[in-house]
Amino acid sequence: MYVLLILIAVIAIVLGVPDIRRSLISRPAFAFFKRVLPPLSATERDAMEAGDVWWDGELFSGKPDWHRLLRTTNPKFSADEQAFIDNQLETLLAMIDDFDIVMQQRDLPPEIWDYLKKEGFFAMIIGKEFGGLAFSAAANSHIVGRIATRSLSVAVSVMVPNSLGPGELLTHYGTDEQKNYWLPRLANGDAVPCFALTGPEAGSDAGSIPDHGVICKGEHEGNEVLGIKLNWNKRYITLAPVADVLGLAFKLDDPDEHLGRGKHLGITCALIPTSHPGVKTGDRHFPLAQAFMNGTTYGKDVFIPLDWIIGGQDYAGKGWRMLVECLSAGRGISLPALATASGHVAQRMTGAYAYVRHQFGLPIGKFEGVQAAMGRIGGLNYSVESMRRLTVAALCEGQSPSVVTAMTKYHMTEMGRTIGNDALDIHAGKGIQMGPRNYLASNYMGVPISITVEGANILTRNLMIFGQGATRCHPYVMKEMAAAGNPDEEAGLREFDQLLIKHIGFAAGNTLSAFWHGLTGARFADSPVSGETARYYQHLSRMSRGLALSADVAMLTLGGDLKRKEMISARLGDVLSHLYIASAVLKRFEDDGRQQADLPFVRYSLEHHLHQIGVAFDGFLQNFPQRIMAGLLRVLIFPFGIHYKAPADIHAQSISDAMMIPDATRDRHTFLCYWRDDENDVTGHMELAFQKMFKLQDVYKRLRKAQKKGQIGADLNGDALADAALQAEVIDQSTAAELRHCERLRMSAIAVDSFSFEGVKDGKFKALD
Known part of the structure; x- marks a missing residue:
């Protein structure tokens, strides 16, 4: 003692x-x-040091304040945002034919490019004083996500100008002169922007960029001025082939110390018109069967004035901090929105397909092996949407939580990959045959793009x-x-x-x-x-x-x-x-x-x-x-x-059952997924077949009983099934008409696209009836 x-x-x-x-x-x-x-x-x-500490700090503390989490406001759309979502967004979605964009045009059609520019899809983060929409992170995420359920190529084309790039950098750091000149042009679509950061030897380690600028005197517009002589070689730059203005990150040296701040100033960001002498753009990459514009830019001994540095001379050498501060927020919006879109489409369409597709006399969604995969799809999609909402809520509160957005980007894209794999496994042949009725393949092939960009997932x-x-x-x-x-x-x-x-x-x-x-x-x-x-x-x-x-x-x-x-x-x-x-x-x-x-x-x-x-x-x-x-x-x-x-297992089985019921729960969990009341629509054909079959579920039960009794043949479908059931007096005339319509929808839903031999060879892909 x-x-x-x-x-x-x-x-x-x-x-x-x-x-x-x-x-x-x-x-x-x-x-x-x-x-x-x-x-x-x-x-x-x-x-x-970039970004803020938010709920991640509570979790790291060992004693999270759960009441603080639950007090976090769930963001709502403003009246302007909701009107845009209800009108311009819906109009755009109806215009999109992703198979045509990816497999035939290899580009967005001119009418979609024009509509995106005219309606401000490239200006969601630009302030209204400059002609932009000034939308919240919640609206940005929703719009990009909903577009991605229709076309990844269109979604990427929209998300890039609203993510890390000239618009955001100018908004936060630009001089008044730069803002007044460029932001209205970006807002009304007169100038399409791109931002060139990565290159052959600077991907995830973007801080090691070899692209180089030297402060020196040179000629600009007929006058000798103090400026920068630049050399760069960039790759993987989205929108570069069609950009009018190039945001460029490079290492800046001042060997003669013109600015009086040493010889090595560090990473710097500048804004350069692509029409400027010596700027080279136009070559394209072809990223995993997607049609969004992604390509190269390079320049040799290109001279620009100092006032083209974003933020002016005072921001020479401060580019890396500018980039990581902007990325810490943007990383929580765009790529997570793409992952969420894939989850919403996979849950809605896989539930429908698992009900419509029958094997051994039962919907495939009733087999436990399929239910295990459906459970993962539904359970992980619930996680993905939950994570998207919480991260967006932080951004809407003015937070910029860099660790949270890194977690969001990594785990949402990885969960999206798992969801996509399970959806493809369940759809089997329908999932792997490309065509106008395949709603999974394009986004599935685009998953590694999200995995790779804005910080590779391994890093x-x-x-x-x-x-x-x-x-x-x-x-x-x-x-x-x-x-x-x-x-x-x-x-x-x-x-x-x-x-x-x-x-x-x-x-x-x-x-x-x-x-x-x-x-x-x-x-x-x-x-x-x-x-x-x-x-x-x-x-x-x-x-x-x-x-x-x-x-x-x-x-x-x-x-x-x-x-x-x-x-x-x-x-x-x-x-x-x-x-x-x-x-x-x-x-x-x-x-x-x-x-x-x-x-x-x-x-x-x-x-x-x-x-x-x-x-x-x-x-x-x-x-x-x-x-x-x-x-x-x-x-x-x-x-x-x-x-x-x-x-x-019981949770996976309950989820799979819920996915095969067209009710409010299914709608709440898959609200981003766009479909149209059109039997020929890429998602509409499956949705309509599912809803019609669910409506006639009692009729199909009677037909199965009649088949077991030998009243009608066991191998009939389509009109033959309806005619046999009518003749055996299992159904009446009115029901037979509904059944014929339903069978036509069902057979269309389980079918896959096919093309003429010569059409595929020529790359025209004209679908056969």
């Missing part, structure tokens, strides 16, 4: 007396922290999510890094000392809480709600504690090596990501009024993400190089083992 009291007194003195604490604890810790601090390049530091998962999240989202690490970097070492030590005490308390609290939650199964953790989803909040709170503890241990024991242990850090990033997605699912369930019909989707989604958290933790603990610490962490976080299971 006395020994314990003495020990407590010693600890209290060491921690409570500042001079003793700094001498015995803080100074050695300060030296250790500076030694293991991961070295950051200038571009890494800019990327690290995003392995380097960005946890690498940036560990410092930005942690309540103390970023501040401790700043203290360690203070040139006044004593001042830095004093600041570090205060932070260290708080950090120790933070780590101790997470350690004790993680162990307590592990012992009790988190049954005493707080939940903001009661009922069906309360336990999920408790499980997520427990995993948040585990993440906070594991991150501290990983950073403490591995230090700068953690940046190179990509497989380790990626797994912790997976934990953070799945915590975020599960949070989004819970938030959506509350926002939608706790719809009971949604519970199978909610349960499937949450069980999937908790299981993935368990998988990520297990992989982290199995491979963590400090084996003693790995064993200790396993005991603290999972004293009785990791017991999160993959979603139960």
